[in-house]
Every structure is written in structure tokens, then in C-alpha cells.
Amino acid sequence: MTRRHLLFATPQLIYLVSTIFPLSGFCVDVLQFVNPLIGSTNGGNVFAGATRPYALAKPVADVDGQNTGGFATDGSRITGFSATHDSGTGGNPSLGNFPLFPQLCPESDVNSCNFLIGERATHYLEDSVVARPGYFEVELDSGIKGAMTSSDHAALYKFEFPARDDQLHPLVLLDLTDLWKSRQNASISVDPESGQVKGNGTFLPSFGPGSYVMHFCVDFFGGHILDNGVWKPEAEEIPNPLSDFDGLVADAEDAWREKLSPISVDAGGASEELQTSFWSGVYRTMISPQNYTDENPFWNSGIPYFDSFYCIWDSFRVQHPLLTILDPHAQIQMVNSLLDIYKHEGWLPDCHMSLSNGWTQGGSNADVVLVDAYVKNITGIDWELALEAIIQDAEVEPLEWAYHGRGGLRSWKDLQYIPYLDFDPVGFGTNSRSISRTLEYAYNDYCLATLAQGLGREDLYDKYVLRSANWQYLWKPDQRSSIEGNDTGFAGFMEPKYQNGTWGYQDPIACSALASFCSLTTNPSETFEASIWQYQFLVPQSMSVLIGLMGSEEPFIQRLDFFHTSGLADISNEPVFSTVYLYHYAGRPGLSTKRLHTYIPSAFNTSHGGLPGNDDSGSMGAFVVFGMIGLFPVAGQDVYLISAPFFREVNITSPLTGKTTQIKTVGFDANYENIYIQNVTVNGKPWTKSWISHSLFNEGWTMELVLGNKESEWGTKLEDRPPSWGEAIV
Template sequence: MPSTKALVSGLSLLLQIPTTQATATDINHINPLIGSTAGGNVFTGASLPYGLAKPVADVDGQNTGGFSTDGSNVTGFSSLHDSGTGGESFPCEDGGIAECGFTKERRKRGYKLDSVKAEPGFFGIELVDGFKVDMTAARRTAVYRFSFPSSGAEGDGAVSTDPVISIDLTDLWESRQNASISVDVKNGRVKGNGTFLPSFGAGSYQTYFCADFVGARVKDGGIWVNDRAGSEPKELFVTRGFNNFYLQAGGWMSFEQPDEGDTITARVGVSFISTEQACSNGESEVPNIEGDFDKLRDEAKKAWGERLSPIKVTPGNGVSDDMLSAFWSGIYRTMLSPQDMTGENPLWESDEPYFDSFYCIWDAFRAQHPFLTIVDPQAQSRMVRSLIDTYKHEGWLPDCRMSLCKGWTQGGSNADVVLADAYVKNITGIDWELAYKAMVNDAENEPLEWSYEGRGGLQSWKSLNYIPFLDFDYLGFGTNSRSISRTVEYAYNDYCLSVVGQGIGKDDHTKYLSRAGNWRNIYKEDQTSFLENGTDTGFTGFFQPKYMNGTWGFQDPIACSALASWCSLTSNPSETFESSIWEYLFYVPHDMANLIELVGGPDTFVKRLDYFHNSGLADIGNEPVFLTVYEYHYAGRPALSTKRAHNYIPRTFNASNNGLPGNDDSGAMGSFLAWSLMGLFPNPGQSVYLISPPFFEAVEITHPETNKTATIRNINFDSSYEKIFVQSATLNGKPYTKNWIDHAFFTEGMTLELTLGEAESDWGTRKEDLPPSLSDTVVQNGMRRA
């Protein structure tokens, strides 16, 4: 969960809204405002699936995603967001520019909460002084429609003179380094560009915009600096300013008084290549500025409908609209990012796709990318190809990337998991030789700056078989922390590497399979754990930091948990990242059977997992907890996974504006919810889906490539959720006792029927019914199979 600041690419004019739909009725259940307050940080504006242009209103409150329903003030409207990026325009109409407030502090206005309208392909809002702004989007173009308020007595029809629209060359967190703008009054066009800093990474990036205004005659225009404006000159170059004195600056245009009911429309083309390309993007995507608004809005809805069409739901009697809204809205958010920036990459020339805003893979690999694999495998293939092409041209697979910049690495090299997941699920179009080369590079070569690419500590990883506490690492440089979380993540990364290597016939895959067991080297059998009030948790055996000489360090197992202090890269860095040792103990996704045996067997494991979730140690608002909800399956208690999911849904995941327990992280929370409501949960990097009854009567997923439909159906479905436990199951009409299923379920279009009851049964509890684990692997015909 990166702490994303609202990074606004200062020059685009407005923002965008996402749209989704699977059938004609499902589109009505999408609510982009879910998670728009209380730290959900969702992007609520207009967008195409994986679209670059993302217009929305920006506020001065919770503005990581640009807009929030927290009742704060609107500071402008901008067109680029990364679950939190933008550049702003703002309307005013005070009879000229003299009384217009140009700086954020002077121009900010409250908004009417009941005026906010967000739906697939559209965002609209009315400010307290009567300004109304509607917006929609094409792939690289945002369109805004401004309606100006009447003046004088209510109902007299009078309209203020000289409406003014200003364009601010800044971003929400004021990272702009320099920028330029030119105002063409004759043609009603404003062009600009600027250099900005990424919100969770290193380096800088440039964006370009081209804004065209129609609907009223342009009377004048010019520039402004620090709340002073003039009609001459028409061009401006501005730097950041001196020390803490940040220069606010931009351009403006005034318009002839519009007739009552008339609007001014702005088309804003955006680009990462050049101003000329920004203009070309706008002209080609939106040739008729005024007339195309409703067309674009309709096309956006259609585009979302096509992307979501593989999924169909039979809700069942009594299922609430809120449950359906939470479901479809969660799916919708999985396709806002990564953003398809093919043709907008100035860093290298390539015939391969280019996706950006992997924000971050540490968040997304667990549920979002596996979800796209089943509903949009073509897009997932293009994303994987983009990751590999980034390795080809920049030398490393990214772990986090936004706005052409390298984002901070949070744990391991988790693009490896995304690639392995694509491999085991037969995603097509991938050069697997090159993919394997990229993964081996992560495992064998340490970069100089492993804070934003690759892995650090590889010398110790290879010689000591763990990442040491206070490692002596002179080969590369990064935040020398997270020795526990990096150890367990590197182990799984190497497991994923071994899977791909074995599959394509590489002899060295056994080396990485051996390294996959390195997590055991930081397990301290006699380590105890106490709560802050001194209460013994009653469990012994936890991961602990270990020095290079093999002696143990210490980190309190509850540190960095929801009961203690927050730990991140920069805030209280520790030996675990954003989660506690309690949470990371459960992160052995490839060998849960070995972990369960290590902590004392299935009964002890279940008690420990119960304590983790019931005590408040678990943070459902952060991604490492996701798999722990369903790990009861590995202990032969799948019913407890179901019970745990119902404990969190709808209590912490629901259809309210604060209906997410934490940062959505570009769709991570949405995908966790979607999987849970559908009745399956992935163990990414493996062809394993853990079975838990859907929250609906039935769900169908039609594979976009094989065109075969997989169905999960509940028998005895009960919308009051008293009957939530599987009593028996059939697969294609035949008895099925395993508590998991593989990817062929989707590609071959199987039907899984679950008969439900009110009590836990013995279904899925036998050893032979459990999901595969590495330590249970046997060799058959030279291939490892569960």
C-alpha cells in the first residue's frame, strides 16, 4: 500500500471518471464514489478501461485520487490521475479577471454534496456558487462542460458577464519543477507542459496538454503569476521558486457572456510525448468538441460494458442492491489502472505495448492481476509484455511504476509472481525465454539502486540463505530494512522462477526451487509474543530478524500491526513492511503444509489464524492480509475461510462512500472483494483457486478466448447468509471433494455446484482434498505435480 500523494500532472485541464458494465442492468450498479472518503483513495472521475485521460474535480481534503466526498473545497479540475494525480483549471465570472482568485487558496470553493454524480464515463459536480462542471473522457482526451450561474435575483435569467477559465500549471502536492504555457486567443487554444515528480518513486516526468475551448467567443486571455494577471504577455515559463516559496502560475481566458443555458466546453488532449501530440490526440479522438460530449459518455459506458461482459450474476432472492453495487464497483476499479500508454512512451521505441501506473505490483499481484487473467486475458497479456519490454529497455522488471518513473520497491521482485501466474494460466503472446531471463536477472544480479528495481542483499541471500538484519551490502543501495518480509517474499519469488524455469525446460530451476525454502531460516521456534498490555498471546514460534553471524535479533511480533505503530519505507522502517511478524508468518503461499507443520499442526494453525483475525492484529485494509482470510483451506477447515470472509463483508467492504477498509491501491481492494463475492480466491503464481460459496445464487464467467462459460452455483442459497457452509459439491455433475480448483475451470467452462447448510461439514477437510504445497510434491513422469 504505497502512501500515494495526489500527483497532478499539472497541465491537463480536468479529470476523468471510470465506467463499468457487464449487462444492460449491471451498469446501473456501478458507484465510483464507493471508497471516496475514509482513506479509500479511489479515483471517482471519468475514464475508459485502462485509460490515460482521467478527469475529475480536485479537492483540498482527501485528494489522493483527486476528489473525495469529505466535504472539502474544490480547487480545480484536472485530467491525469494515478489513483491520485491531476493539473487544474477553474472557472470564475466576476465581470473580468481583476476579482478572480487564481491561486488555490483564493479560488477554492465548496461543492454541493448532493450534486455529485459519478457513473461509468461521467463525473459531474456543482459548486456552492452555482458553477456546474460535467466531464467525460476518451483514451487520451478529457472533455469538460462548464455551466455558469445566473446572477441577480433568483429566476431573473440574468447571466454574469465575462466568464473566465484559468489554467494552473501545478499539481495537487506542488511537485512541479518548471512549466510553460501559451495562450492563443484567436483560436481559443491553450497549450502547455511541465516537469513533475512522481508520487511514490524516483526521478521526474514531463506531461503536455492542449486545451481547446468552444461555446462562447473568446474575448481575451493571458497569464497569471501569484494571483496577479494580465492580458500581456501570452506566454510564460515558470520555475519552481526559491526554497519554500512555490510559484503558482498559469494562463486564463475570458469569454463573451453566454446565453442562459449555454455552456463552454473544453477539450483537453494529454500526452507524455509533446504538446503537438497532445493536440493531435484531442483532435483525432474528439473532432467535434461540443457535439461529441454525449457520444463520448455513451461510448465510455459501452467500453466498460464490453470489458465486464464476461461476468454474469444471478443475485438470488433478497440480495441487496448494495451488495451488487459493491461487487460491480469493485470489478470496475480493477480496470482503471494500469493505464495503457502505448504510443505515449518517450523513453524508448518499441512495437510492444506500454502500460504504466503499476501502482504498485506489491499490492496488485495478489488479487488484481489474477482477476484480469480470467476476465480480460488479452489486457493481462499486454501488461505482461509491457513488463518484459521494460526489462528489455531498462534492465529490470518494475515492481512499481508511475508516470514513466521507477517506483519504490516495497518487498520482493513481485513482477516475478505476475509472470509466473501468467505462465501457469497459459496467458498467450508471451516470449517466455525473455521472461525467464528477466526473472533470473532479479534473482542473480543486484542493481546499484535496489530501492526502485531488482533485489538487494543478493550476496547474503545466496550465501546465508536469508536476508540478514543489518546486512553488509556494498553491491547496491536501498533502505536497509525489511529483512523478514524481504526474506519470505524472495523465497516465493524464487519459487515462481522455478515454476517457469521447469516449465520451459531450464536445468537451473532446481536452484531456485531450493531457495524457495529459505523462509525457514528466519523461523525462531521459541519466540513468544505478548500484547502491549502484557497479555501473552499464547503462541510460540515466529519469524525473527537474524544477524549475518547467525545470531538472533529481535522485533516484537505485534510491531507494525493494527494494534501498534505503522511501519513503511520512511515512517518507522522495520524488519517487516506495512505489516507485522504475525501477518508475515502466514506468507508461505507455496508451502503452507510445511508452515502448518512447523507451527504445530492444523489445530494450532487454525487457533493462531483465529487469534490473528479476532484480536485486532489483522489489518484487512492492507494487501498482505488477503490470503490469510482463506488459508484455513490449507488446514482442512474451508468452512472457517467462508466464515472469516463473511465477518469482513459487508462490515468493512460495502457500498457506502467509506465502504473500503483501506487504500484501494489501484483496484487491489476491489479485486479482493470481487473474488470473495464470486466464491473463489486465487493463490497467485499457482493454478490454485480456493473454493468458498459465492455471496450470490450463481456467478458465470465466460472466458474471452475460449468462449466457454464457468459457472459457480449455490444450492439452497440463503440471502440472509445463515446457510454459508458447503455440505457437498459437484463438478460437471460428478461429486467433487477438493476445496480448491485449477485454472482449467475457467478455460474449459466447468460447472461447480455447492450444496449449502448452516453447519460446518466434512467437505474439503481430508488431506487429499487440500490445495497443493511444495513439501507434498511428488515426481510424476519427470514433472512436479501436486
């Protein structure tokens, strides 16, 4: 491993890393409720360091433990400080390129210093960690203190070494590696006059094929380099590093206040713990995707370019719908970036990071992100181009569908489902997930039908809305399920089916929390990262049909209850989110709120391990935020399911229209005994439906909910339930 180091004579050093990559209305500073360390252990994988909204520069200390997001509060050791990271990603650690490591060497000869990761790794003082929006600080056991902040593309670090000892000499090591140790090749140079270090390396993305090139430039300030001078940059984002540190922190804080400013909350006595979970959740949804404008070496379309869509299978459900409400300008740029990728790479991505394609986990779920923006009247997007891109996903199979598009389209069109052990003469990919892909392709086609109808293409609507019913071909009405030999009492589950129409078999509890986890590569199955028990509920276009297949409302509710109380439900993974609210479709919206209160705050809290699983680019945070607001988005549809808020009042001002939405409660109880909606008014008029459209936000409506301690008749009538399409075909 090639490394570069500079030996310093002074105890304080500030250096700049420039990365080049091919208030609420209630007079409260909401930043006091943002804790970036939530989810910094126990598999949350959050980025806990300093950043601005959607910024590329993300400096933090990297550890040798749970280091997917760089830093973790798991008691592991610090191995370096690097300036680029992703947040809330699973699998291999992401980015963390070119870490710098400060240390004290026992002699002036650099050969006496520690260079290998295992040798230099140093514990940190737990009580020394300070993490807040735009700022991160930590002290190593060696006595070296590190503080950092950032602009959008550059990181500024400040190191303070212990009092000078003639026998100890400060050294900063630069290691040409990344968190995953995936470097393929690299080059580096040190200017003999200024001490400036710059170079590049080729690395592997953490969840996908291909490679990417990262460049770096490191400049040192405030420390006397024994054999070099100090170089002052002329054209960087941080022109005066010695004096700009505090100003950068303040600017980052102001940027976060501005991004969070559309929301104001009257907590009504709700605990600081819940408020911290709420605001920290909002904060994490705006860390990624990242704005890579002018950093894409392959093309420049003259529009903002976003990357780190990691992965859309996770984020389409709640994160992007939340950004559509709180930061529609950024969401417009993200949607246009997806279309820009389509124009230049030929396909919409399902996962895209480090300027590389990631693995496709299920369907072509960028389709859902685009259509969700369409049905919510987001402007500034070429919808005809969007239609073209989504039709390609639905009709044209790429040769290698492992990282974009859909596979098995010949079977999808001929058999109306993805077969178990499908024979696919057109393309290739991981030949698994036949159940979950069938369900997702069906919903992707429903979203396509929605966009086609909106654009006046009734012929396309008729074609794809019929294909959206294909999930029913995998419903096996006599299939039963047992746990440890005991029948669960329910009949009818999705099951894999061969090309000849005969049934295969997957135990309905396989891939659940009661069995082994099913990943894309290490343990592939016919459902992805969740069981048949979980996937059986994921047909948001046709819930009334599903309820009928399960025997009517009461058996459906009993099945939902069993799912959520038996250990089968996995709240640590995104497919479970919607199941918390499915009682709405059976005419029992109060049970959705009741179920939500079993997960918040039991599975979501403000401890360092306060997330039940991987944050997935802020998806866990977005789930909490929607739950506390009292709404849940059905992504791809103009539908929000209404539940009881966790605060007395929430106001949201649309950055697009300037109109303010008010969600008020009557009878709010901070002890949460009154969690059942008794009645609702919208703009002063009775509202009996258990759902509402995005006009709530676009037009700035006022919704008032009267709460009580018992279920009521509100939202229970058939005509007041959320929309559902289709009829049983099997």
C-alpha cells in the first residue's frame, strides 16, 4: 500500500481536503433536536460527521468496527479521517477514500511512525465525541484532537497535538486506500516546495459492478513543515482555512436551519426524546442523495447532477415522498438527474453510487419515484421523457439486468409472472427473487399506467393496468404456514411457480426475523430481504383484491395482527413500513395508529443504537417523520393515509408555493392515551376519508383531527377507505 506522510514541528495543524469526484415558527432552534449519532451503532450505518444538505464533502473519523458510514460509537478504533462517505448503506463500507491519520512519532525519523492500519489504529475518548449539523469533533487516546467542518465540496480539518515534547514529533499520514480496501491502482505526488499532496486512485463501488476514480488535493496550514513550506490556495471553496473554520461551521448550521425551516412543531408536551427522533430523522433524509454537480467526468448536461441513490428500492417508499414535501426543489433536481442518467447510460438506475451502477434489488423502482413526483404535480420535468424511460424498463430487457432494467421480460409478458428458475434467453442476472420481482414489476406497471393515463395515453393505460394484476398468478390459496411445527391458522400465500405452471415451494417464514436473512448474493431466495409473510401485503395498487383473497376484512386484520406480534415483521427493513398502515384498507384506521405506537419509540429512539436497522439513506428517519406528522405516503399514488400525529400541531410551508399546511389536533395527549381519530375537518368542513391527497400541501389546507381514547367510526365506511384498483383474476 503506497502512503505519503509529512512530519511537522508545531503542535497545531489545520489542513484542507478538496475532493474532486468523476426554525421553526415556535421560536426554537430545531438544531438542538438534531443528533447525528442516532444510529451510529447497532447496524444503523449512519454518517455521523460534518456535512451540509446533500453535500459531497462528508468528513468524519473512520473506525475499524462498524464503519459503513465511517464512524461508529461501538468502541472500535480510529484508523483515519476521510472526506467522502455515504450514509445509511448496508453491505460493504462505502467510500472513505484517502484517509489522513495524525500521530506522534517517537523520533524525528519517519520510519519510527506507525503506517499499517492495524498498527496505527487508536481508540478515542467516548466523552470527547461532539456531533452536530456541520461539525464533528473527537479526541484520540494519544491526546490528539480532531475537529472538522465542510463546504459543499471541501473538508476542513483542525488537528491539535499535545504539548510539545522534544522526543515526540507530529506526523500526518495519507493512506491511498478506502474503507473497503478496494483500491485497484493509484498515483500521488508531493510538491517539494509547498508540501501540497495530490493524487488519485481507482476503487470499487461498495454495492455494484465497475469502478470509479477519486481525486484528492491536501493542503496544510498553520503547521511548520520541516522540509516544506505552506501553500495558500487561490481558487477553492475555503480560501482562508486558518480563519474560516468557525465561519464554515456557522454557515453549515445556517444551511441546515434553512432546509429544516419549512416545518414548525408545537410539541404540546411531547418529550424531547420524541422531538429529537423527529428532527434527526428529517436531517438524515437530506444527507443523501448527494449533489455531484460538476464532478461527473462522463457528461455535463448543464443541470444539477445528483448521485448516491443508494438504493431506490429503499428510498422510493418514504424518503423521496418526504423530500417532495419539504424540499421539492431538490427532488426536482433528483428526478431530472435520474432522467439524465437514462439519457446518457440508456436506463434508469435502481441503485447508483460513486458514479457507478449498483445492483438492482427488485423492480425498476426509479419508475415509482418519477410517477410519485408526477401525481403530486411537481413541475420542471420532461414527463414525455419520463414516460419513454419507464416504458423501456417495462418492455426492453437489457443484456445484463443485474444493475438496471428488468429481467425475465419474455416470461413476464407470456406467463404474466416471473417463474421460479426462469429460463431467460434474452439477458442475464441473479436468477432469484421470482416472487418479490413479480410483485414489484406489477406495481411498476401500475405506476406506468398512472403516468400514461395522465398524459392522455389511454391505450398504454389499458395495457399496463392489466399487467399490474399479474401478482395474483403467484397466489396459492391452499398454502399454509407453520412456525416450529405449529400451524399459524392462515391459508393462502404467495409461492414460486415454474414456467410450466406447477408450484414450487418456499417456506413462508424463510427470510424473516424468525429464520435466516436472505441477501442478494450470499443467500438468494425467491423473496428479497424479507419473507413471503411480509411480501404478501405489498400490493398497494390492489389492496381490496388482496383482502378478498384473504377472506374479507376480519381475517385480513387477524393476519396483520399475527404478522406484527409473532416476530415475523421486520421493522428494520423498508418493505414492512406500509404494513403498519394497512388496517386503513380494512376500515380500521385506528389500528394503524395503535400499531405505529408499538414501533415508536420502542424500535426508534435517540440512543446511539436508536435505529432498528440500516438507515438506508434516511429511509428509517423518513418513516419516523411521517409517523409523527400523522400521515403515510403510498408512493406512486396521490394518497396519504391519515393517522394521529405525535405532536399537538405541525405546520409545513411549501417551498414551491409558499402556502402553509396546518395539521392540528383537538384533545392531544402527550401520554398518548388519545391516539384514535374521532373526526376530521379539512378547511373547516367534515372529512370522512381516511386518506388525503397532496393538495393538502400544494394548496396549504388546514386539517384538524379530534382525538380520543377509543376507536370511532371515522374512516371505516367502504367509500372512505383508500383507493384500490382491480378484481380477482385467479
